Amino acid sequence: MATNKLLNGIKVLITRPQQQAKDLCKRVNDTGAIAISFPVIEIVPIPYEQWSECEIDKQDLLIFISRNAVSNFVEELTDLLPESIQLAAVGRGTAELMKTYNLRVDIQPVQSSGSEGLLAVPELQDVVGKNIVIIRGKGGRELLAESLAARGAKIEYIEVYERILASPSALQYQQALNADCIVCTSVMGVQNLHALLKDRTQELLEKPMIVVSERIRHHALSLGFENIVVTTQVSDQAIVHQLVEMERE
Secondary structure, rough: OOOOOOOOOOOEEEEEHHHHHHEEEHHHHOOOEEEEOOOOOEEEEEOOHOOOOOOHHHHEEEEEHHHHHHHHHOOOOOOOOOOOOOOOOOOHHHHHHHHHHHOOOOOOOOOOOOOHHHHOOOHHHHOOOOOOEEEEEEOOOOHHHHHHHHOEEEEEEEEEEEEOOOOOOOHHHHHHHHOOOOOOOOOOHHHHHHHHOOHHHHHHHHEEEEEEOHHHHHHHHOOOOOOOEEEEOOOOOHHHHHHHHHHHH
């Protein structure tokens, strides 16, 4: 794909936080398209002193809910995690980052990513009496915790970062409005994009959008976006594949 230049000149708006946008932008540029990085979410670490108290060595399972959860947790980690604790990743990207930090990945979804995919794995069907800690950002979804608690687990959170509305430059705003299509990979990404460009809403709503889940699609529809396509997988490769398919149609 890098040599075929299938998307020559198409301007693709990447709304991921700056820390996560680099690889996807490169993949998009490799197709001959022009990736426009327009971070709509800023990731702010929560200092270790503000984390909730949790006795890690007494836990049975740690679940990392995102790549940001992995990086912000590990950067504050002073001791090795006990071998007795299982480690779970919510998806492929999270698992890959865990491995770069030399963390085991004992559990991860096979068919799909996200809370729904993780809840479907065999290892999490019988969790009665298990002590489980979810490593996440502040104010994340409650589905995973509520479902595991309903199965009999004891759930705690460690919130290691928070997501705030980004502050793009005037140049970034103009570049965003010139994009041909949009990529959003989270509900908050759609929400913040809509908020940041509210003065040019109609232009924004008319642009085709690629998202990575039905949940994100439903939220985008509720805000007035009309031309929305969901990728078959939650991966950068799937996003680029969908871009190519859209251009062929």
